[in-house]
Amino acid sequence: NAGVTQTPKFQVLKTGQSMTLQCAQDMNHNSMYWYRQDPGMGLRLIYYSASEGTTDKGEVPNGYNVSRLNKREFSLRLESAAPSQTSVYFCASSEVTSGRDEQYFGPGTRLTVT
Amino acid sequence: SQKIEQNSEALNIQEGKTATLTCNYTNYSPAYLQWYRQDPGRGPVFLLLIRENEKEKRKERLKVTFDTTLKQSLFHITASQPADSATYLCALDRGDSSYKLIFGSGTRLLVRP
Numbered sequence: 001n002a003g004v005t006q007t008p009k010f011q012v013l014k015t016g017q018s019m020t021l022q023c024a025q026d027m028n029h030n031s032m033y034w035y036r037q038d039p040g041m042g043l044r045l046i047y048y049s050a051s052e053g054t055t056d057k058g059e060v061p062n063g064y065n066v067s068r069l070n071k072r073e074f075s076l077r078l079e080s081a082a083p084s085q086t087s088v089y090f091c092a093s094s095e096v097t098s099g100r101d102e103q104y105f106g107p108g109t110r111l112t113v114t
Numbered sequence: 115s116q117k118i119e120q121n122s123e124a125l126n127i128q129e130g131k132t133a134t135l136t137c138n139y140t141n142y143s144p145a146y147l148q149w150y151r152q153d154p155g156r157g158p159v160f161l162l163l164i165r166e167n168e169k170e171k172r173k174e175r176l177k178v179t180f181d182t183t184l185k186q187s188l189f190h191i192t193a194s195q196p197a198d199s200a201t202y203l204c205a206l207d208r209g210d211s212s213y214k215l216i217f218g219s220g221t222r223l224l225v226r227p
Contacts, residue, residue: 004157035217040122042203042219043158058214090157099146099207099215100165105157 002026004106006091012112013081021076021109023091031097032074036087049074050097081113120204124222133191135221137204140185144206147180147187152201194225
């Protein structure tokens with residue numbers, strides 16, 4: 001039981017390059033989330049998927065796209081990376097999208113855009 | 115504007131003492147408040163959840179209080195140990211139909227042996 005896994009762990013991109021961050025969970029959770037964490041800013045929600053087949057914007061969606069490939073997998077794509085997207089990205093999952101449900105986080109992807 | 119505030123300065127305490135961390139919020143009416151622990155280079159890990167109609171919740175050495183009048187939650191670790199050193203994040207639901215969590219920026223706790 002691996003929980004939430006993310007790939008890659010580290011990535012360096014040049015401005016304008018694209019990449020996809022992968023996330024998978026094996027807990028049969030309905031809801032999945034992508035956050036970014038910057039120093040002093042806390043975790044900010046980029047996109048989330050309340051259930052398979054649905055996706056919605058969070059607080060900071062500009063410059064990102066997501067795909068809920070199936071119930072297990074939720075990917076985050078940067079089409080044209082910018083230095084402002086340098087951050088640590090966390091994927092999380094929960095049983096449902098609810099304030100009463102704990103979220104399970106992956107180990108994070110550290111992305112640097114030069 | 116809506117805001118969650120946690121002390122950005124690290125809390126430095128002696129082993130065996132009680133650590134108390136604060137989470138204040140404005141312009142939210144959360145039904146639930148959660149606390150997470152985050153170690154360096156790792157993702158957050160859930161610790162405790164408290165509902166708006168609960169004043170206090172305990173789990174082993176951890177205690178959380180939730181005062182909806184003061185708009186504040188306190189997180190206590192009793193008999194603290196060096197292994198408790200980490201960053202602690204509070205998170206609350208927005209109190210609207212979105213049910214999404216909003217996270218504070220966290221407070222770093224250092225427990226000296």
